Every structure is written in C-alpha cells, then in structure tokens.
Amino acid sequence: MLTDSERFAFVPRRLHGFATTGNAYDACQCDEAIGKGDTLIVLPEGVIGIAWTWPIAVTAANGALHQVKDDPRSSLTELAATFEMRVDDLSEAIALAQALGFALDPVFAAAIAPG
Numbered sequence: 001m002l003t004d005s006e007r008f009a010f011v012p013r014r015l016h017g018f019a020t021t022g023n024a025y026d027a028c029q030c031d032e033a034i035g036k037g038d039t040l041i042v043l044p045e046g047v048i049g050i051a052w053t054w055p056i057a058v059t060a061a062n063g064a065l066h067q068v069k070d071d072p073r074s075s076l077t078e079l080a081a082t083f084e085m086r087v088d089d090l091s092e093a094i095a096l097a098q099a100l101g102f103a104l105d106p107v108f109a110a111a112i113a114p115g
Contacts, residue, residue, distance in 0.1 A: 013092055014038040021047050021063025028055045037089035039096060040065070048097040050090065052083055058093045060103040072110040079111055 016034055018024040024040045028051045040049035042063065049057045049065045057065040070079060080087040094108055104112075 015041055015096075016051070017041045017043070019044060021045055021049070021057075021065050024049060025055050025064045028052070036083075037085040039089075039093045041096070043100075046100075046102050048093050048100070048102060050083070050085070050093050052085070056083070058090065058105055058108045059097050060105050062105070067105060068107045070107050072107050074107065074111055076108075076111045079107070 014035065016024070016027065016038055018027065018040065019042070021042050024042055024047075028034055028040070034051045036052055038051040040047075040051055040055060042049070045063045046059060046061045047057050047063050047065060048059050049055050049062075055065045056068055057063070068079065070082065074082075076087050076090055080090050090108070091112075094104060094112060097104055
C-alpha cells in the first residue's frame with residue numbers, strides 16, 4: 001500500500017513558525033514534530049531557517065540560529081550535502097526568504113547566483 005507521500009507528485013513541506021529564534025532553536029532540540037530540513041519562520045526577527053541538529057539561518061539576520069561558515073563559492077548541492085539534507089529543503093527556505101523580502105546570508109546568496 002502506498003503512503004500519502006508516495007501517492008502524490010509532490011514532496012510535502014513542513015513549516016514551523018516561532019516568536020523568536022531562541023524558541024526555534026530550542027524546539028529543534030526537543031520537539032519530535034520538527035524534522036531535519038523543515039523550514040523555520042521567525043517573522044518578528046526577519047529570519048528564515050532550516051531545522052537541523054544546530055539550526056541554521058538562510059537569511060542574513062540569524063538571531064539565535066547558526067550561520068553557515070562555508071566557502072561562499074559553494075553550490076546549493078554542496079551545502080545540502082554538508083548538512084545531509086535535500087537541496088529542495090534549502091531552495092524552498094531561500095525562496096520563502098526572498099518572497100518575504102529578507103536579505104539572504106551571503107553564502108546562500110552566492111550559491112543561487114547565476115553562473
């Protein structure tokens with residue numbers, strides 16, 4: 001029998017909203033409903049992040065979330081491999097940040113910049 005994820009031609013996205021980046025960070029440590037690669041939204045601080053063992057911000061503002069200290073020439077594929085998550089997890093979070101008008105972290109901005 002197929003699961004819902006297998007029956008549909010899309011990958012479900014999990015987005016979690018928080019009042020502060022501190023709340024988001026803490027929730028990633030103890031809330032089993034938050035999985036690696038889920039999108040973290042902290043509108044009051046202008047932060048979009050990705051759930052991981054040490055949650056990371058894709059936005060220039062990061063609050064209590066970690067920033068990526070990687071080579072700004074890394075591709076999105078390389079960054080996703082670093083965190084053992086899907087490229088789509090990163091690209092969806094980046095797209096949401098851009099849609100909200102939030103400045104991207106320079107590492108992620110460089111990773112999506114045209115060749």
